[in-house]
Amino acid sequence: MVTETMVILLTLKIFLAFSIMLGNGLIIMAFVVDKNLRLRNNYFFLNLAIADFFVGAICIPLYIPYEWENKWSFGSELCIFWLVIDYLLCTTSVYNIVLISYDRYQSICHAISYRTKQTSISRTVTYMVAAWVLAFLVHGPAILNGSNKNSENTECRNQLLLTTPYIIITSILEFLIPTILVTYFNCCIYWSLHSRGTVRGRPVPTPNILSPVQGNSMTCTFFSKMCFPKLDEEVPSSSVKKMRRKNLSVFLKTQGEGETASVELSSLSHSNTMSVDLVAQRWKLLRDRKVAKSLAIILGAFIFCWAPYILFTIIRSFHKNDAYDFWYDFTFWLQWFNSFLNPFLYSLCHKKFRNAFVKIFCKKKVIASSQISLST
Structure with a gap:
């Protein structure tokens, strides 16, 4: 009997699949359209978006009718295909999160070697390919070896999920090890930023000035409001020069003419240079701290979406329980929900990707702003 609750849940699941495809499709489209995004670290964002996109395009659409009718109606071959793709995409998504965290770890903790080293x-x-291959090896061979054979073809599930050794090994490979690695990278980043935040045991002072970055980013209001802290903003050299000239001109206006003004101007120029350098250092430190906070949010979201499913799977394997369980079904969908969150936690909050979205969706706004700047 179809109830109102079942219809609402079905609508939400269809909306989730559509949202996953939309969010990750935007990332893929931005990467194709904007050549400025084709940097080594952004390729990992693309790899993550591809895996998550097909979660919404293949995994969920095939599972919805299976769950609705409570039987598999598409044949055993398509069942094997769906199982392999589902486990492959979810595990690949996890491994890409590790790659992104590792790349951030290298860029902050080993900044000099990261920038000077030319990675082809x-x-x-x-x-990227290694992430897919390793993800396939976790579940693929076991599924292809006939773990899901069912003579009646009314079920489509990995029968090894009731085997405790298999569950423990795969849980270690697809959850425990990635969680440890991402946590390690995040802790190293935090420790590095904490060490840089002090000079000879004293905190680096925060200059009481406005950020020179403000007003330079042309982003749509939607993206700027929903994003976490910006990950890659730096103090432009042109803005630093403008700050220096502005401070010097203010000083010249407030001082009298003569030799005394010249001497004080020389000392002010030196102190002003030191102050601006301190500002640039401070803003770089604040940017890196925002990266650390974003990584902590990413780690928390990953654990929130995956830990309940892994825990319930292990419990069911010990009790040999294959009956329907609402909470197990909820955690099953929760791991797919991680594919919905990833675009917001990664690419959509990356400045270069936001600029690409501005070029695609806010083209008129960009043209109007450029015309105004040229006229002024």
């Missing part, structure tokens, strides 16, 4: 695109692509 082929090497980056190798990392």
Whole structure:
């Protein structure tokens, strides 16, 4: 009997699949349209978006009728395909999160070697392919070896999910190890930023000035409001020069003419340079701290979406319980919900991706703003 609650849940699940495809499709489209995004670290965002996109395009649409009718009606071959793709995409998404965290760890904790070392695109692509291959090896061979054979073809599930050794091994490979790695990278980033935040045991003072970055980013109001802290903003050199000239001109207006003004101007120029350098250092530190906070949010979201499912799977394997359980079903959907969150936690809050979205969706606004700036 179809109830109102079942219809609402069905609508939400269809909306979730559509939202996953939309959010990750935007990331893929932005990467294709904007050549400025084709950097080594952004390829990992693309790899994550591809995996999550097909979660919404393949995994959920095939599971919804299976769950609604309470039987598999698409044949055993398509069942094997769906199982392999589902486990492959979810595990690949997890491994891409590890790659992104590792890249951030390298960029902050080993900034000099990270910037000077020229990593070829082929090497980056190798990392991306390795994430897919390793993800396939976790579940793929077991599923292809016939773990899901069912003579009546009314079920489509990995029968090894009731085998405790299999569950423990796969849980370690797809959850425990990635969680430890991401936590380690996040802790190293935090410790590095904490060490940089003090000079000879004293906190670095915060200059009481406005950020020179404000007003330079042309982003749509929607993206700027929903995003977490910006990850890659730096103090532009042109803004630093303007700050120096502005402070010097103010000083010249307030001082009298003569030799005394010249001497004080020389000392002010030196102190002003030191102050601006301190401002640039401070803003870089604040930017890196925002990166650390965003990584903590990412780690928390990952654990929130995956830990309940892993826990319930292990419990069911010990009790050999394959009956329907509302909370197990809820945690099953929760891991798919992580594919919905990833675009917001990663690419949509990356400045370069937001600029790409501005070029795509806010083209008129960009043209109007450029015309105003040219006229002024």
